[in-house]
Amino acid sequence: MSAATLPLCLTIRRLVPVVTPMTGWLVGRFGRRNVMIWSLAGFTCATWCCGASNSLEMLVFWRIAQGGVGAPLVPLSNAILLDSFPRRQAGLVTSIFGMAVVIILPGYVIVKLFMDNVEISENLTKNPDINRAIDLLIMSCNSDSKRKSSC
Numbered sequence: 001m002s003a004a005t006l007p008l009c010l011t012i013r014r015l016v017p018v019v020t021p022m023t024g025w026l027v028g029r030f031g032r033r034n035v036m037i038w039s040l041a042g043f044t045c046a047t048w049c050c051g052a053s054n055s056l057e058m059l060v061f062w063r064i065a066q067g068g069v070g071a072p073l074v075p076l077s078n079a080i081l082l083d084s085f086p087r088r089q090a091g092l093v094t095s096i097f098g099m100a101v102v103i104i105l106p107g108y109v110i111v112k113l114f115m116d117n118v119e120i121s122e123n124l125t126k127n128p129d130i131n132r133a134i135d136l137l138i139m140s141c142n143s144d145s146k147r148k149s150s151c
Helices: 003-015 017-030 032-052 056-070 073-084 087-098 100-118 128-146
Strands: none
Touching: 017 032, 017 056, 017 073, 032 056, 032 073, 073 087
């Protein structure tokens, strides 16, 4: 697999949000608990199969499967959170849930620093947009450290 085919494999999962609007129907038909369990199990299995695939076709297939079975997870998680807390705390709860993106970002920075310093193959580069943003963040931190400030 060449580096030119990686964007196809990475963006193909974004083409499967067709299942997200079906979440309400799936919950009504099978129940919230069953949909959540099967989505988590399916997403985990599809992720493992993505890592174990040895051809581009298999990787694309498992990325589509990953997007399809993982699509109900976010709306279902939001619904569970909003049902678990009083209505007056809805803004607080959803903002804390949304901060997961901010908490995950340092992991990307650490991986990017590791990849740049150890010179790992470019095939491990996950998301070019995030990598560009992290490169800018690292460069700004490096330029700030030269001026005696910390990032």
